[in-house]
Amino acid sequence: MILFPAIDLKDGQCVRLKLGDMAEATVYNPDPAAQAKAFEDQGFEWLHVVDLNGAFAGESVNGAAVEAILKATKNPVQLGGGIRTLDHIENWLSKGLARVILGTVAVRNPALVIEACEKFPGKVAVGIDAKGGKVAVEGWAAASELGVIELAKKFEGAGVAAIIYTDIDRDGVLAGINWPSTLALADAVSIPVIASGGLASIEDIRRMTMPDAKKLEGAISGRALYDGRIDPQEALAVLRAAA
Template structure:
């Protein structure tokens, strides 16, 4: 079970949003590389990075900050936000990313995702962001007609490394993960699922150790880590001590 600390980038700074609203950004660190080093020193094995400006623009807008993070840490990094072409995928993987997260393009062009999985095995994750049970795209600014499980099943057998499922209605407001929807998704597909959006406290960390959550690859934490509601050492020790084979 992996706990992924989140670095969300807006204007080159490390921020957190509430409910996906760009004008609700709180700056937690003006130096993302410093934040990346801090997470590595705390013992986190991965970093989850999102180019928020890029998600809205459809192209990289915080590329220099991401490259600085890659230079600053040896931890594997997964990146999402505005990556929508083969050229962008290839360029980022050549810079040292462990995984590229494809979100909007997974809805707009699922064949591109399947081909990317074929060309870059183990390097492609799909980000499914949902609002009211429907998939949202374009940096969460638009809703689609697709259901979460409906979209996820399109990629069964394609070689997707993980699905990162975010409940936008819970993101950044410390409301707790939507366990029902997240575990239902994990049970519906064979692709590993990472929970995102709302992880709020050590109670949520303990919830990750329950038998039904063993299906998950892990969870992403942002605001709760920055605000001190989750103690990194305690959380990581708990997840290590209760790790079990996936169901």
């Protein structure tokens, strides 16, 4: 069970949004590379990075910050936001990313995701961001009519490394992970699922160790780590003890 600390990039800085609203950004560290190294030093073994500007623009915007993060940490890094073509994917993987996260393109062009999985086995994850049970795209700015499980099932057997499932209604507001929806998704597909959005306290970490949640690959934490609501050493110790 992996706890992924999150670095969300806006205008080259490490921020957290509230409910996915770019106007509701709190800057936590102007130096994302230093933040990546700090997470490594705290004992985390993975890093989850999102190019927020890129998600809206449809192309990499915070590329320099991502490259600085890759140089600063030995930990594997997964990146989402604005990755929409095979060229984008190949470019980022060549720079040392462990895996790319495809979100909008998974809705708009699922065939590209399947092609990417064939070309880059084990390196492609799908980000499914949901609001009211429906999948959102374009940096959460637009809604689709697709249901979460309906989209996820399109990638069964394709070789997707993981699905990162975010409940937008809980993201950045410390409301707790949407466990019923997350576990329902994990039950519906064989692809590993990573929970995202709302992780609020050590209770959520303990919930990750319950038998029904052990099917998950892990969960992502952002604001709760930055605000000190979760102590990294305590959280990692809880997960290690349950392994």
